[in-house]
Amino acid sequence: MQRGSFPLQGKRPESVAKDWWKQIQKKVYTEGLVEVTANGEDITDKVRTLLGK
Numbered sequence: 484m485q486r487g488s489f490p491l492q493g494k495r496p497e498s499v500a501k502d503w504w505k506q507i508q509k510k511v512y513t514e515g516l517v518e519v520t521a522n523g524e525d526i527t528d529k530v531r532t533l534l535g536k
Contacts, residue, residue, distance in 0.1 A: 496521035497529035504530065 485507060489499050500519045516534070519527045 501533045
């Protein structure tokens, strides 16, 4: 599990989460994305859509 706080700087939360997920994948082998929340909202499906999964 990893957590972080990220400024959106005009981007959508799912776009910021997708970029962070790609950085995590470079460092750690993982089976897949489990859950993504932004401001208390589950945005996992939105991030998966951006990832093409």
